[in-house]
Amino acid sequence: MKKFNKTYLVFSLLLLAVAGIALIVQHQGSSKYIFNEGKAHGTYYHATYLQPQGIDLQKKLEESMHRIDLSMSTFQPQSIISRINRNDETVRTDIYFETVFRTAQEVSAKTNGAFDITVAPLVNAWGFGFGSESRKQCPNIDSIMLFIGYKKISLKQHQLVKADKRIMLDASAIAKGFSSDMAAKVLEENGCKNYLVEIGGEIVCKGKNPKGEKWKIGIDKPIDDSTNVVNQIQTIISLSDKAMATSGNYRQFYYRNGKKFSHTIDPRTGYPVNNNVLSATVVAPSCMMADAYATAFMVLGVDSSLLVCKSLPEVDCYLIYSDKNGKNRVIFTEGFKKYLTE
Ligand code: ADP
Numbered sequence: 001m002k003k004f005n006k007t008y009l010v011f012s013l014l015l016l017a018v019a020g021i022a023l024i025v026q027h028q029g030s031s032k033y034i035f036n037e038g039k040a041h042g043t044y045y046h047a048t049y050l051q052p053q054g055i056d057l058q059k060k061l062e063e064s065m066h067r068i069d070l071s072m073s074t075f076q077p078q079s080i081i082s083r084i085n086r087n088d089e090t091v092r093t094d095i096y097f098e099t100v101f102r103t104a105q106e107v108s109a110k111t112n113g114a115f116d117i118t119v120a121p122l123v124n125a126w127g128f129g130f131g132s133e134s135r136k137q138c139p140n141i142d143s144i145m146l147f148i149g150y151k152k153i154s155l156k157q158h159q160l161v162k163a164d165k166r167i168m169l170d171a172s173a174i175a176k177g178f179s180s181d182m183a184a185k186v187l188e189e190n191g192c193k194n195y196l197v198e199i200g201g202e203i204v205c206k207g208k209n210p211k212g213e214k215w216k217i218g219i220d221k222p223i224d225d226s227t228n229v230v231n232q233i234q235t236i237i238s239l240s241d242k243a244m245a246t247s248g249n250y251r252q253f254y255y256r257n258g259k260k261f262s263h264t265i266d267p268r269t270g271y272p273v274n275n276n277v278l279s280a281t282v283v284a285p286s287c288m289m290a291d292a293y294a295t296a297f298m299v300l301g302v303d304s305s306l307l308v309c310k311s312l313p314e315v316d317c318y319l320i321y322s323d324k325n326g327k328n329r330v331i332f333t334e335g336f337k338k339y340l341t342e
């Protein structure tokens, strides 16, 4: 789950923020939006919300993110997922793990295995992820492929059953989205009806922004930059009562012998994706789904992604890809049009 902002919130008030400090922002009339930000899941989170009594919910939000780390972070040795990866026989799954697991398996089935949480050994072998190996050599993919595949795992009475002990899981492409959903739940349970919460670019928003409009969210131009400092906006979308996530290969990649290796792996071939999709933005009813489908669409390529979207109610995508002449193009589903403000 290592990554820095890929989605730039077009909300000038955010610029007033100081890390870790909650700001109460007075805006138009008496509405007081509270702004929180901090670190979570190896990235940054931001939350902007209207709490009717003016109660600051930062502690509760951070507790929620911490609970999810204890379940699904591969960077926490004692998390449930890490214990599963070590074949600890005493580990039992919790409700967070089970919710994410079921959605992950559903997305795998709907995308013909383009999304797959058993991808962990490949992610590590290619030099990304929690057990990263050297990026200098080409890993032996054929031998690793023997224990890759979402059909080789299942859940039985709060235990994860593996067809092969070498199977390891990586929930990085879905857990941040789930954590954004859970943060939104915290806000809802505490009386908020107008909010935007974002963890590393995975967003859930509801109601209105402090200007009384829908939330305005910028989609990054996919410019290769592994230092995370370049931020140019491709387009701005207007969103409310929805979740959104973007995946791309313009932040997490490396070059070897002049060839680019990205952190999105095609679990069916074992190799980093090498198609013409530069970024995939997905709007969905839950951020967990948006997150997982955005990763899947990076693997599937333009045509298959649009087809999958058509078969899924309330899931829309906006893809930026490179055409035959190397020029950036965009394509989006019919349903995405309503979110575009330009
Ligand atoms: P980000 O972490 O930048 O939000 P993603 O949501 O696309 O990006 O997640 C990418 C991460 O997911 C990779 O770093 C890797 O850990 C894991 N991953 C890579 N390929 C796949 C895949 N095909 N299916 C599921 N997880 C993947």
Ligand code: MG
Binding pocket: 172, 173, 174, 245, 247, 290, 291, 292, 293, 294, 295
């Ligand atoms: Mg994802």
